[in-house]
Amino acid sequence: MTERDFPPVAPYLVGREKVREFARAVLATAPLHHDPEVARAAGFADVVAPPTFPIVVADATLTQLLAEPDAGIDFSRVVHGDQRFTYSRPVVAGDELTATLRVTSIKTLGGNSMITSETAMVDADGAHVVTSISTLVVRGEDA
């Protein structure tokens, strides 16, 4: 596998109940994540997703990466090395996000492979919302 761009995955429609479900799962109790009235009072169209929610949207691109026939990635050997979300604006219920994966760096270090990728997510108007940047460490056979 080499550094390259992947085709966009099918759009992800951010649902209000999904935002609430995810918020409960990450112990996020702020009313902005649960109550549409509070969110509207703060100037948002609907409930606001917690900061790490885009990982759910990026899941389809992870599937794309792991399905690469020449990647040779054994998922049981994959460890999440680091993660970053860089936002242009918060994700809100009702957003239709289209994610595009780009593998930006592949390094081999002491038998391990480190794959860094960026998944950029744009809204229905094509405006950037958030980019998820991940490094996955694939442990070597002897590591």
Place this chain on the structure above:
Amino acid sequence: MSAAFELEVGQVVAERTYAISRDTLVRYAGASGDFNPIHYRDDIAASVGLPGVLAHGMLTMGFAVQPVVDWLDARGWVSDYQVRFTRPVVVDPVDGASVTVVAKVGAVDETGARIDLTVSVGEQTVLGKAQVRVTAF
């Protein structure tokens, strides 16, 4: 002082301890779609050489920012958030795990601040370079 939030570097803005159980992991697996069995099956965790069932890194990243979100309230939003997963959080089937988050101001500027998180289990930190950029509305 930050023009946006009236903060000083080094100031602790939030501190909280989270009790994580296997239930928490199952709930996160369902909500996130991450069904890697090392997060709920002891036998599989042991077979790949792990000390026990581990919390999803993304679960730890997910709740570690919440004290900052709560402190921020409706004054601003998290515009950038990064962590390095440096040590796994082992979740005992009976006792779970206790994870402490301390959020301290790392830098301030005209539009917001960088909040640095120290996330630890006992004496050991589990996340590295955990930084939250907060931006005023």
